[in-house]
Amino acid sequence: MTPLKGKATSFDIAYLAGVSQSTVSRALRDSPAVNQETKDKIFAIAKQLNYKVDKNASNLRKQTTGTLALLLFEDPTVDESQINPFFLAMLGSITRACSQRGHDLLVSFQQLSNDWHADYEDSKKADGIILLGYGDYKDYEEKLNTLLAQQTHFVCWGAEVHGHPEFTIRSNNLQGGKLAGQHLLQQGRKRFAFLGNASDHSPEFLARYQGMVHALEQAGIAENTVAQLDAISTEQAGFDAINQLHAQGKSFDALFCASDLIAIGAIRALQKKGLKVPEDVAVVGFDDIPVASFSSPALTTIQQNTSLAGEMLVVNLLKLINHQPVELTEIQPKIIVRHSCGAAER
Amino acid sequence: MTPLKGKATSFDIAYLAGVSQSTVSRALRDSPAVNQETKDKIFAIAKQLNYKVDKNASNLRKQTTGTLALLLFEDPTVDESQINPFFLAMLGSITRACSQRGHDLLVSFQQLSNDWHADYEDSKKADGIILLGYGDYKDYEEKLNTLLAQQTHFVCWGAEVHGHPEFTIRSNNLQGGKLAGQHLLQQGRKRFAFLGNASDHSPEFLARYQGMVHALEQAGIAENTVAQLDAISTEQAGFDAINQLHAQGKSFDALFCASDLIAIGAIRALQKKGLKVPEDVAVVGFDDIPVASFSSPALTTIQQNTSLAGEMLVVNLLKLINHQPVELTEIQPKIIVRHSCGAAER
DNA sequence: CTGAAAGCGCTTACAG
DNA sequence: CTGAAAGCGCTTACAG
Numbered sequence: 001m002t003p004l005k006g007k008a009t010s011f012d013i014a015y016l017a018g019v020s021q022s023t024v025s026r027a028l029r030d031s032p033a034v035n036q037e038t039k040d041k042i043f044a045i046a047k048q049l050n051y052k053v054d055k056n057a058s059n060l061r062k063q064t065t066g067t068l069a070l071l072l073f074e075d076p077t078v079d080e081s082q083i084n085p086f087f088l089a090m091l092g093s094i095t096r097a098c099s100q101r102g103h104d105l106l107v108s109f110q111q112l113s114n115d116w117h118a119d120y121e122d123s124k125k126a127d128g129i130i131l132l133g134y135g136d137y138k139d140y141e142e143k144l145n146t147l148l149a150q151q152t153h154f155v156c157w158g159a160e161v162h163g164h165p166e167f168t169i170r171s172n173n174l175q176g177g178k179l180a181g182q183h184l185l186q187q188g189r190k191r192f193a194f195l196g197n198a199s200d201h202s203p204e205f206l207a208r209y210q211g212m213v214h215a216l217e218q219a220g221i222a223e224n225t226v227a228q229l230d231a232i233s234t235e236q237a238g239f240d241a242i243n244q245l246h247a248q249g250k251s252f253d254a255l256f257c258a259s260d261l262i263a264i265g266a267i268r269a270l271q272k273k274g275l276k277v278p279e280d281v282a283v284v285g286f287d288d289i290p291v292a293s294f295s296s297p298a299l300t301t302i303q304q305n306t307s308l309a310g311e312m313l314v315v316n317l318l319k320l321i322n323h324q325p326v327e328l329t330e331i332q333p334k335i336i337v338r339h340s341c342g343a344a345e346r
Numbered sequence: 347m348t349p350l351k352g353k354a355t356s357f358d359i360a361y362l363a364g365v366s367q368s369t370v371s372r373a374l375r376d377s378p379a380v381n382q383e384t385k386d387k388i389f390a391i392a393k394q395l396n397y398k399v400d401k402n403a404s405n406l407r408k409q410t411t412g413t414l415a416l417l418l419f420e421d422p423t424v425d426e427s428q429i430n431p432f433f434l435a436m437l438g439s440i441t442r443a444c445s446q447r448g449h450d451l452l453v454s455f456q457q458l459s460n461d462w463h464a465d466y467e468d469s470k471k472a473d474g475i476i477l478l479g480y481g482d483y484k485d486y487e488e489k490l491n492t493l494l495a496q497q498t499h500f501v502c503w504g505a506e507v508h509g510h511p512e513f514t515i516r517s518n519n520l521q522g523g524k525l526a527g528q529h530l531l532q533q534g535r536k537r538f539a540f541l542g543n544a545s546d547h548s549p550e551f552l553a554r555y556q557g558m559v560h561a562l563e564q565a566g567i568a569e570n571t572v573a574q575l576d577a578i579s580t581e582q583a584g585f586d587a588i589n590q591l592h593a594q595g596k597s598f599d600a601l602f603c604a605s606d607l608i609a610i611g612a613i614r615a616l617q618k619k620g621l622k623v624p625e626d627v628a629v630v631g632f633d634d635i636p637v638a639s640f641s642s643p644a645l646t647t648i649q650q651n652t653s654l655a656g657e658m659l660v661v662n663l664l665k666l667i668n669h670q671p672v673e674l675t676e677i678q679p680k681i682i683v684r685h686s687c688g689a690a691e692r
Numbered sequence: 693c694t695g696a697a698a699g700c701g702c703t704t705a706c707a708g
Numbered sequence: 709c710t711g712a713a714a715g716c717g718c719t720t721a722c723a724g
Contacts, residue, residue: 007468009701020711025703035709050496052468056411057701060402060716067452072441085636088434095418095455104471106413107453109441122353122398124717125450150396264640290431294610294640355717366695371719381693403717406700470701 008049016045028053059124068098068317069106069126073133084233084261085289086306087132090157093310094130101314121152128153128317134233136201155317157309158204166320169312169329173204176302176333177211180256180284183300183335185219187282187342189254192216193227195241195266196258205258208286208302212256227252231262238265246273253281260285260292260301267295267340278342288336297339305331354395362391374399405470414444414663415452415472419479430579430607431635432652433478436503439656440476447660467498474499474663480579482547501663503655505549512666515658515675519550522648522679523557526602526630529646529681531565533628533688535600538562539573541587541612542604551604554632554648558602573598577608584611592619599627606631606638606647613641613686624688634682643685651677 010028014021019038027034027042045051059065072087091107098105106126120126129152131144137159144161147154160168184192196202198209213223227250231237238257242265245252255270257263263285267277277283277297285292288303309331316326337343356374360367365384373380373388391397405411418433437453444451452472466472475498477490483505490507493500506514530538542548544555559569573596577583584603588611591598601616603609609631613623623629623643631638634649655677662672683689 011701021702022704022712023710025701026710029703033709038709050468052470054406054470054701056402056406056470057716058703060400060406060718061701061703063716065402088438091437091453092434092455095453099455105453107437107441107451109438109445122396124398124400124402291637291640294637294642296640296642357717367718368696368720369694371717372694375719379693384693400717403700404719406702407717407719409700 007054008046008051009054010051012049013042013045013051016049017042063124065124065127066102067104067106067126068128068130068314069108069120070094070130070132071120072107072109073131073135084134085291086233086259086261086287086304089289089306090132090310090313093307094132094313095310097311097314101318103314103318121154122150128155128321130154130313130317131156134158134202137203138201153317153321155313155320157313160203165328166316166326169309169316169331170204171304171309171331171333173207173333174211174214176286176304177208177213177256178215179211179333179335180208180286180302181212181215183337183341183343184254184256184282184284185215185221187254187278189282190221191225191252192221192254192256193229193245193250193252194256194258195229195231195238195262197230197232198228202258208256208258231258233259233261235261235265235268238262238267239269240265242266242269242273255281255283257283257285260287260289260299263299263301263340264291264295267297267299277340282342283340284335285340292336293338295340300338300341300343301336303334303336305334353400354392354397355400356397358395359388359391359397362395363388409470411470411473412448413450413452413472414474414476414660415454415466416440416476416478417466418453418455419477419481430480431637432579432605432607432633432650435635435652436478436656436659439653440478440659441656443657443660447664449660449664467500468496474501474667476500476659476663477502480504480548483549484547499663499667501659501666503659511674512662512672515655515662515677516550517650517655517677517679519553519679520557520560522632522650523554523559523602524561525557525679525681526554526632526648527558527561529683529687529689530600530602530628530630531561533600533624535628536567537571537598538567538600538602539575539591539596539598540602540604541575541577541584541608543576543578544574548604554602554604577604579605579607581607581611581614584608584613585615586611588612588615588619601627601629603629603631606633606635606645609645609647609686610637610641613643613645623686628688629686630681631686638682639684641686646684646687646689647682649680649682651680 010021010024014024023034024042027039095105120129131154155167155169158170194209194212196205198206227245229241229245231241255266257266263283267283270277270281275281285299285301288301292299292301312329319326356367356370360370369380370388373385441451466475477500501513501515504516540555540558542551544552573591575587575591577587601612603612609629613629616623616627621627631645631647634647638645638647658675665672
């Protein structure tokens with residue numbers, strides 16, 4: 001075999017094997033319509049030439065890509081350099097799930113303000129899109145509607161696309177909020193506060209809030225006694241929110257935060273004011289990001305199963321692409337009791 | 347304009363604009379050889395049809411992809427569900443750097459044992475490959491040589507490809523080790539231990555070890571007084587290594603760990619044995635992963651600048667692809683003093 | 693400044 | 709079981 005200039009093509013193999021290029025193509029995709037001997041010969045030559053199917057050519061012909069795109073968008077206010085650890089964990093599980101199913105993953109960060117919605121599938125770079133991120137849901141929804149109108153294949157994490165539950169994988173946030181509320185009640189706490197946006201601009205956080213309120217009401221605590229303050233999912237926002245709450249003269253002995261990052265910032269602010277966690281204020285977070293177990297005190301939190309979530313996102317997107325029915329998936333949250341709530345022995 | 351069945355192509359635009367398809371193609375790429383009026387008309391129609399260039403077709407024709415592949419491989423022993431936070435941070439900065447340069451990023455996890463080396467560029471899915479990961483360098487090197495032989499465009503983080511510094515972006519690990527050693531010496535520590543493989547199976551860790559030894563020798567402390575134990579970059583390995591060191595009857599008041607993950611595990615093991623950090627043992631890690639500031643005590647560590655590293659990886663790979671000379675890049679490490687070394691006030 | 697034509701490397705009816 | 713041929717949707721010499 002003489003070395004060829006440039007990469008080998010199926011024609012080179014055909015020439016060397018003494019068959020037609022069509023046969024080579026069939027053999028390489030292991031078509032049952034090809035004689036085993038012919039196949040063996042072709043495989044051997046392909047291996048020798050270090051031949052790889054040109055994906056651009058095969059995708060162009062097949063009109064498909066074998067690739068999924070992950071669009072990760074963030075609140076534009078967030079520091080550029082840091083990605084929310086929760087999404088990073090999701091990224092990990094999504095990447096694994098893709099590999100397992102023989103798909104490639106195209107990853108891209110986006111600002112919510114950009115025109116991210118249109119391009120990946122239309123330009124044939126991906127068969128479908130996975131959306132991941134926090135941000136104002138009202139802005140988000142608009143893009144989602146464009147995607148819907150363009151019949152792009154997509155799934156998203158967390159927030160439901162109005163009237164289309166099949167496009168979403170989400171945690172049971174209401175249940176998560178209930179778990180947090182109930183647990184805090186069990187610790188004998190009476191005066192509650194919640195950090196995180198609790199409006200339809202942030203449906204996930206809202207559900208967490210509502211879940212907690214639900215638990216409190218069952219225990220005879222009225223919603224109007226609960227202090228609530230908006231916070232995006234960053235440490236800084238949690239820190240600031242506590243200071244604001246105190247400036248407003250609000251007092252509380254139980255604090256439920258819409259995310260761990262908020263909780264960690266809040267704990268810092270509380271400690272800076274000389275308050276003890278959990279003695280003075282019991283704190284529960286949400287997500288169970290890796291740092292949660294390292295904060296002081298270790299953070300009690302509502303865990304979201306990122307492995308399952310990532311897996312389901314990929315599985316459902318693939319089903320959508322293949323026009324198969326999807327399972328409606330809701331991930332069940334789980335409370336991880338550590339020290340910040342005052343329950344576990346220290 | 348009547349809506350077209352399926353996606354619009356450049357022929358549809360040509361028909362609508364009353365020009366040839368060649369002209370459309372030129373106009374869309376903003377070729378100076380096209381009349382501005384014609385361009386305007388074509389752009390307007392393209393927008394109306396929500397036209398997007400088919401990347402498979404254009405890549406096939408241009409024989410390029412506009413895509414970079416990131417191969418993230420891990421020690422197979424590591425728990426499947428967790429990715430080393432340091433690499434996750436790198437992933438973030440690489441993704442950003444790619445977007446900024448108009449490239450897509452294909453991400454893939456690999457076991458070091460797999461045949462990952464060949465496919466991405468050969469199959470025309472990417473113009474080049476970024477390699478990221480820990481693992482036995484001896485195994486790694488072999489793959490790298492294959493890549494080299496195949497003339498694949500690639501860059502890698504950390505370990506130098508024998509005789510080819512241009513393919514690597516690395517921290518000055520030797521300097522990092524020195525900083526750690528010097529700092530520990532300044533705290534008055536005399537009896538040193540190092541956790542991490544210090545052989546050519548792990549050149550980065552080895553250099554960190556050597557840097558520390560170098561600092562110690564300058565202070566008159568001989569290398570043979572230093573306790574060293576292998577550990578891969580996980581908490582568990584750090585935890586186990588401490589127990590083993592104690593079982594061997596080794597005692598030390600200064601501990602330098604080849605990574606933060608090792609350090610965090612080591613601190614847990616020390617504390618479990620009733621030893622105080624930093625009073626009994628001062629600990630310094632390496633990487634400055636996000637959890638480092640949250641461990642108790644907060645971890646003093648040698649920071650690697652992941653933003654710069656990710657950026658340089660992308661920049662150099664792009665240069666390699668375009669046959670331009672690359673800058674030899676070495677990232678300068680920086681010591682972040684927190685509490686685990688006993689230096690900062692608590 | 694514009695058009696007709698070739699061709700990138702495959703996959704897949706169609707025919708035998 | 710195999711081959712000849714068309715065609716996926718572009719880009720880019722070549723010619724005018």
